[in-house]
Amino acid sequence: MDFKRLLIEWPEAISKTGTALTSFGDAIPFSDFALNGELVLFCRSTPDAQGTLREIVHARDINAIKFHEAIPMARFLSMGFQKPEDAIAASFA
Numbered sequence: 001m002d003f004k005r006l007l008i009e010w011p012e013a014i015s016k017t018g019t020a021l022t023s024f025g026d027a028i029p030f031s032d033f034a035l036n037g038e039l040v041l042f043c044r045s046t047p048d049a050q051g052t053l054r055e056i057v058h059a060r061d062i063n064a065i066k067f068h069e070a071i072p073m074a075r076f077l078s079m080g081f082q083k084p085e086d087a088i089a090a091s092f093a
Helices: 003-008 073-077 084-091
Strands: 018-022 027-030 032-036 039-043 054-058 062-066
Touching (some): 003 032, 003 039, 003 062
Antiparallel strands (some): 018 027, 018 062, 032 039, 039 054
């Protein structure tokens, strides 16, 4: 799964908040996001040191997403993640 697909299929049950880590070494805390083709618009609730509230990055430049709240595993399973035993069984099907 790539990050673009993950963002497109983001479940309603998980708030659109977290921190995106980019290939540029940036950590972008976000309170919402929107997509336009291959681009992701991250919205901050407070400005960064340069006063930035919105940041647009290419989806391929997202290396990780950190979550700021404890989210039950079942919600991640709805995003397409699998527990190891399920992933192994699926690979032999």
